[in-house]
Amino acid sequence: MAEDVSGGDLSRLRQLNALALIRALQGRPPLTLTELARRTGLSRASTEDVARELLRKGWLAEAEPAPGGVGRPARRYRFRAEAGRVLGLDIGGHNVRATLADLDGDVASAARVAVTPEMGRAERLEAVDRAVLACLEQGGLTGADVWASGVGTTGLVDGAGKVMLSEALPEWTGVDLAAHVRRLAPAPVLVENDSKLAALAECWRGVARYAKDMVFLLAGLRTGAGLVIDGKLHRGFAGASGEIGALPALGWIRAQEHLVKAAGGEAGDVFAAARAGERAAVTAVRRYVRDLALGASALVLALDPQMVVVGGGYSRSADVLIEPLRRELDRWCIRTPEVRMSALGDEAVVLGAVRLALDHVEERVLDGRTPLVSHL
Amino acid sequence: MAEDVSGGDLSRLRQLNALALIRALQGRPPLTLTELARRTGLSRASTEDVARELLRKGWLAEAEPAPGGVGRPARRYRFRAEAGRVLGLDIGGHNVRATLADLDGDVASAARVAVTPEMGRAERLEAVDRAVLACLEQGGLTGADVWASGVGTTGLVDGAGKVMLSEALPEWTGVDLAAHVRRLAPAPVLVENDSKLAALAECWRGVARYAKDMVFLLAGLRTGAGLVIDGKLHRGFAGASGEIGALPALGWIRAQEHLVKAAGGEAGDVFAAARAGERAAVTAVRRYVRDLALGASALVLALDPQMVVVGGGYSRSADVLIEPLRRELDRWCIRTPEVRMSALGDEAVVLGAVRLALDHVEERVLDGRTPLVSHL
CATH class of the missing domain: 1.10.10.10 (Winged helix-like DNA-binding domain superfamily/Winged helix DNA-binding domain)
Incomplete structure (x- = not known):
C-alpha cells in the first residue's frame, strides 16, 4: 500500500x-x-x-x-491542554472580568474589578490592567505565557481591535483596546462586541451547543443581538451585524423606557413587581416584551434560526419574560424557533472572549502559520 | 522524500x-x-x-x-466541461425557463414556455414538462444525461423539494417538485425559493461576484429577499430565511399597493410615468421605495452585508429606483452597503438553479460519495 x-x-x-x-x-x-x-x-x-x-x-x-x-x-x-494559556476579558459598564483558560477552554484563574458606567477611559483601562494582573498572578503566570487574548466590550469594534462607536460608555469611542491589552500580554489580541461574544459562548458551552444558526438577544440595560450562522459568529462586513436596534420601527430604542418609567429607579425591579402582580409593572413588562419581540422577529424572519437565546441582566427574570416573548414571536414569525434562556449568566461575554482566543490559536494551526511547536 | x-x-x-x-x-x-x-x-x-x-x-x-x-x-x-450536464429550471407566474449547462456552467441549450399566474397546478407542471423536453431535444440529449437538476419557484420550499407554502400561485402549496422533475431526469433534484436562487446567481455570474456577504432584493410584482452569507446561500433552519416581508412594521406588505393604486393597471407603468415627471406617479414611487427600504434596512442592519443587489422586474427602472433607495438606506443604516442593480435580468433564477445543481455535483465529489468516474 x-x-x-x-x-x-x-x-x-x-x-x-x-x-x-x-x-x-x-x-x-x-x-x-x-x-x-x-x-x-x-x-x-x-x-x-x-x-x-x-x-x-x-x-x-x-x-x-x-x-x-x-x-x-x-x-x-x-x-496537553496545559501546554498553553489564553486570556479572556469582558470590559463592561459595571465590571471588568479577566479569565485565563487552558487549551481545553477550562478556566485556570479569574478576576473581577468593579467599575461604574460613568468612569472615563483612563480609569476603565486602569481597571483592565488590575483585572489582568490579578488573574495572571493567581495563575502564577506572566503576560508572556498567554498565546492569544480575546476581549469583549460594548459598542462597534473594527477589525483591528479599536472601538469605532460606543454610546453606552463615555470616552470609549476610539480606544485602541488591542494595543492596550498587548502591553499586558504580547500575544495576538482579538476584540469583539459583547453581544457577539455572548452568542459565541452560548454555542460553545451554553444552551445553543447543538444549534448551527442562532440569534442571541442581549436583554438588559442595553438591548443588543449577536448572530451565529452556520456554526460561525457572523460579524458583518464592518463588524456591524445585529444592529437592528437602530431602526425605530423595530422598537428596541423605546423598549427600555417602559421599564424605566414604571420603575422610577432600577429597571430590573419592575420584573419583581410584575411577578407580584402589580398592575403598572405588568403593563410595563408587557410593553417591553412587545418591543423586544419586534426587533427579535425581524432577526428571526431574516435568518430563520434554529434557536433564540435570551441573555443579559433581565434573563434572570425568565419566568415573566420567556412565555410572553414566545407568544409575541408567534404573532409575527412564519416559524417560531425554540426560545431559551441563557444559563451562563454574567460569565457569557468573558467565556466568549476565551473562545475567540482559542479559535485564533486553532486557526493558526490549521493555516500552517504556526507549526505545532514544543511548549514543554 | x-x-x-x-x-x-x-x-x-x-x-x-x-x-x-x-x-x-x-x-x-x-x-x-x-x-x-x-x-x-x-x-x-x-x-x-x-x-x-x-x-x-x-x-x-x-x-x-x-x-x-x-x-x-x-x-x-x-x-472536460462537456463530460456532464446539469439542468436548471425557473417555474414562475409568467414563464417556465429550462436551461442545460455543462460542468463549467456554460449554457448548452435553453427553452422558455409562457404561463399565466392563474394557471392551476396540472397546467403549470405540464408547461414544465414541455420546457424540459424542448431543452433536452435542442441539446440532443435525454433525461438520463442530466447529472443533477436545480429548480427555482416562488414560495417556501422544504428540504425535500416540496412547496410548503405559495401565496402567489394557485394550487402550488404542497406540490412535490423534486418528484415531478425526477420523472423527466432521474438525477438528484434540488428545489429552492426563487429569490434565494437569484441571490446565488448574482454571486456567481452577476454584480456580486466579489461579495462574500450579500442581500438580494427581489423588487417586482412580489417583494422578496435572498441572503448569501460567507459565500454560501443562507437557507435557514426550515428554508424560511429572508421572509422579512411578513412583519407589517417593515412595509413590504403595503409597498406594492402604492404602485397599483397609482397605475390603475400595470404597476410597472408607474415607473415610466414617474420618469416623465407625472406627480402622482412620482409620489407613488417615492412611497414604494420608502417601504422597500424599511425591510431592506432591517436586513442590512441585521447582517451588515458588503452589498445589496436589486433584481426582479422593477430592476429595469434603475434610473428612478436606485438613488432614492440608497438615500432611504442611508437614513436608517449604520453603514450603507454598496447598492447595485442586477445585470442578469430575467435569467437570474434559472442561472441560480444551474449553480445549485453544479454545487451538488461538486459537493458529492468532495464528500467522496461520487468517485471521479468516467463519462467518456
Whole structure:
C-alpha cells in the first residue's frame, strides 16, 4: 500500500491529521491508538506516526493506563491542554472580568474589578490592567505565557481591535483596546462586541451547543443581538451585524423606557413587581416584551434560526419574560424557533472572549502559520 | 522524500488534490503541468500523478499546444466541461425557463414556455414538462444525461423539494417538485425559493461576484429577499430565511399597493410615468421605495452585508429606483452597503438553479460519495 508522496503535500496532510488527533482528544478522556484511529478515520500507521510527533512536540502526553482488564493495558494518550494559556476579558459598564483558560477552554484563574458606567477611559483601562494582573498572578503566570487574548466590550469594534462607536460608555469611542491589552500580554489580541461574544459562548458551552444558526438577544440595560450562522459568529462586513436596534420601527430604542418609567429607579425591579402582580409593572413588562419581540422577529424572519437565546441582566427574570416573548414571536414569525434562556449568566461575554482566543490559536494551526511547536 | 502512507489516507488526499486540479481548470484556459503545480501548490510529482488519473477517467483532456515558442511545446490540459450536464429550471407566474449547462456552467441549450399566474397546478407542471423536453431535444440529449437538476419557484420550499407554502400561485402549496422533475431526469433534484436562487446567481455570474456577504432584493410584482452569507446561500433552519416581508412594521406588505393604486393597471407603468415627471406617479414611487427600504434596512442592519443587489422586474427602472433607495438606506443604516442593480435580468433564477445543481455535483465529489468516474 505504500506510495510515493512528495514532501510538500505530505506535510500539509500531516498538519491536518495532527489537528484531527488534537480535536479528538481536546476536552475529552484519553484514548488508545486504536480508538484514535477509529475516531479520526485515519489508518493505524498514520495515527501512530502523527501521535509520536505530537508527543515529541508536547501537544499530547501519555495518560495513566485504564484500570482493570487482563494483560498489559494499551497505552492511552491525552491532549496537553496545559501546554498553553489564553486570556479572556469582558470590559463592561459595571465590571471588568479577566479569565485565563487552558487549551481545553477550562478556566485556570479569574478576576473581577468593579467599575461604574460613568468612569472615563483612563480609569476603565486602569481597571483592565488590575483585572489582568490579578488573574495572571493567581495563575502564577506572566503576560508572556498567554498565546492569544480575546476581549469583549460594548459598542462597534473594527477589525483591528479599536472601538469605532460606543454610546453606552463615555470616552470609549476610539480606544485602541488591542494595543492596550498587548502591553499586558504580547500575544495576538482579538476584540469583539459583547453581544457577539455572548452568542459565541452560548454555542460553545451554553444552551445553543447543538444549534448551527442562532440569534442571541442581549436583554438588559442595553438591548443588543449577536448572530451565529452556520456554526460561525457572523460579524458583518464592518463588524456591524445585529444592529437592528437602530431602526425605530423595530422598537428596541423605546423598549427600555417602559421599564424605566414604571420603575422610577432600577429597571430590573419592575420584573419583581410584575411577578407580584402589580398592575403598572405588568403593563410595563408587557410593553417591553412587545418591543423586544419586534426587533427579535425581524432577526428571526431574516435568518430563520434554529434557536433564540435570551441573555443579559433581565434573563434572570425568565419566568415573566420567556412565555410572553414566545407568544409575541408567534404573532409575527412564519416559524417560531425554540426560545431559551441563557444559563451562563454574567460569565457569557468573558467565556466568549476565551473562545475567540482559542479559535485564533486553532486557526493558526490549521493555516500552517504556526507549526505545532514544543511548549514543554 | 518518499514515505509510507496508508491507502485510506492517500485516497482522501488524492480526492482533494483531484478537486484542486479540477477547480484550477474549470472555466479557465488550459494549463501545463508546471502551471498546474504552481496554481494548486501541489508538488510536480503529485500533479502529474493526479492529472494522469483524471485524464484516464475523462475529467481532463489534452488541449492543443500553445502556438509559437521554440522547441517542443509542453502539454497543456483542460477541464472536460462537456463530460456532464446539469439542468436548471425557473417555474414562475409568467414563464417556465429550462436551461442545460455543462460542468463549467456554460449554457448548452435553453427553452422558455409562457404561463399565466392563474394557471392551476396540472397546467403549470405540464408547461414544465414541455420546457424540459424542448431543452433536452435542442441539446440532443435525454433525461438520463442530466447529472443533477436545480429548480427555482416562488414560495417556501422544504428540504425535500416540496412547496410548503405559495401565496402567489394557485394550487402550488404542497406540490412535490423534486418528484415531478425526477420523472423527466432521474438525477438528484434540488428545489429552492426563487429569490434565494437569484441571490446565488448574482454571486456567481452577476454584480456580486466579489461579495462574500450579500442581500438580494427581489423588487417586482412580489417583494422578496435572498441572503448569501460567507459565500454560501443562507437557507435557514426550515428554508424560511429572508421572509422579512411578513412583519407589517417593515412595509413590504403595503409597498406594492402604492404602485397599483397609482397605475390603475400595470404597476410597472408607474415607473415610466414617474420618469416623465407625472406627480402622482412620482409620489407613488417615492412611497414604494420608502417601504422597500424599511425591510431592506432591517436586513442590512441585521447582517451588515458588503452589498445589496436589486433584481426582479422593477430592476429595469434603475434610473428612478436606485438613488432614492440608497438615500432611504442611508437614513436608517449604520453603514450603507454598496447598492447595485442586477445585470442578469430575467435569467437570474434559472442561472441560480444551474449553480445549485453544479454545487451538488461538486459537493458529492468532495464528500467522496461520487468517485471521479468516467463519462467518456
